[in-house]
Amino acid sequence: MTDATLLQVRGLDVTYRRSRLRGGDVNAVRGVDLTVGRGETVGLVGESGSGKSTIGSTVLGLVPASGGIIDFDGTDITHSSRADRRLLARRMQVIFQDPYGSMNPAHTVGDTLAEALRYNLGLPADEIRERVLRALDDVGLPPGAAHRYPAAFSGGQRQRIAIARALVMEPDFIVCDEAVSALDLSVQAQVLNLLARLKRARGLSYLFISHDLSVVRYLSDTIVVLYAGRVVERGPAAQVAGSPAHPYTRALLAAAPVPDPVAQRRRQAERRLAAAATPATGRVSEGCAFAPRCPFAQEICWSVQPELVARDGVAVACHRRDEIAAGTAAQPGQTTAGAA
Numbered sequence: 001m002t003d004a005t006l007l008q009v010r011g012l013d014v015t016y017r018r019s020r021l022r023g024g025d026v027n028a029v030r031g032v033d034l035t036v037g038r039g040e041t042v043g044l045v046g047e048s049g050s051g052k053s054t055i056g057s058t059v060l061g062l063v064p065a066s067g068g069i070i071d072f073d074g075t076d077i078t079h080s081s082r083a084d085r086r087l088l089a090r091r092m093q094v095i096f097q098d099p100y101g102s103m104n105p106a107h108t109v110g111d112t113l114a115e116a117l118r119y120n121l122g123l124p125a126d127e128i129r130e131r132v133l134r135a136l137d138d139v140g141l142p143p144g145a146a147h148r149y150p151a152a153f154s155g156g157q158r159q160r161i162a163i164a165r166a167l168v169m170e171p172d173f174i175v176c177d178e179a180v181s182a183l184d185l186s187v188q189a190q191v192l193n194l195l196a197r198l199k200r201a202r203g204l205s206y207l208f209i210s211h212d213l214s215v216v217r218y219l220s221d222t223i224v225v226l227y228a229g230r231v232v233e234r235g236p237a238a239q240v241a242g243s244p245a246h247p248y249t250r251a252l253l254a255a256a257p258v259p260d261p262v263a264q265r266r267r268q269a270e271r272r273l274a275a276a277a278t279p280a281t282g283r284v285s286e287g288c289a290f291a292p293r294c295p296f297a298q299e300i301c302w303s304v305q306p307e308l309v310a311r312d313g314v315a316v317a318c319h320r321r322d323e324i325a326a327g328t329a330a331q332p333g334q335t336t337a338g339a340a
Helices: 052-059 082-088 109-121 125-138 143-147 155-167 185-202 213-219 237-242 247-255 261-277 299-303 321-326
Strands: 005-016 026-037 041-045 067-072 092-095 173-177 205-210 222-227 230-236 309-311 314-316
Touching: 005 052, 005 205, 026 041, 026 052, 026 205, 026 230, 041 052, 041 213, 052 067, 052 173, 052 205, 092 155, 109 125, 109 143, 109 155, 125 143, 125 155, 155 185, 185 205, 185 213, 205 213, 213 222, 213 237, 213 247, 222 237, 222 247, 230 237, 230 247
Parallel strands: 041 205, 041 222, 092 173, 173 205
Antiparallel strands: 005 026, 005 067, 222 230, 230 314, 309 314
């Protein structure tokens, strides 16, 4: 871990324990490595069930790790006690998807923002008031917002309040867990611009979690793509989102809507061709978890788990990476040679 590294996750495993009647244990995260530098935004992207929110919750101590190490600023916090986590709250905060659900509707906004300061820092009343008003100003809300209740605000304003609640602790690191997915597109853009501005002004580091690759690309310096609890692609945001190498990342990009009608029709056509080329089989893959959905899958994909191999700054876990990049692999809509 270097001085420029704030968070380092190594070999993280997370297993949810369930009874046999409910299908047994669920391996939500498998051997994930992740690094967030100071002042860096790392985007975690994947569809529902990919393990991205579980990683964020485990870093925050809300979900226990089954294996691996979480290192924050040179300290192993993998199994930190409640008292240690209380101290960590001064430096690590979270912004959830549903701001209203994480607020007490009976408390004013000012009380909501002040609660963590009283509980974790024990600050005097005048300093608490100063921090609350400064945080509200930083997110574009007037001082009078402190005396109103959450129900009086729109969805976008509530998300600004949630951001202010994270800011009052003056953290180094914030987990943004689907922080804009519940907002209208215009409001999404406003909140993303706000997060980018705060990052520059305060030197913040973000772990930005989303299912939308286009949103992640806008804010992130590095993108990590998850599928079935494993990292399948990782690299600079411009490269991963602009020229995705893994078939799953390509599918995520094709699924993201774009304002250009011609480009949108092309993406829809690509999705239809990929679906038509995917083998219709109930076979369970013992290798790559994406093989049952991959139009490029060959026998090796079904039987051998691909390693995450870095090349030209981008790490990809795909047996056919070079063929796909060169255009020599079977294309969607064609018969995939060797597929089961």
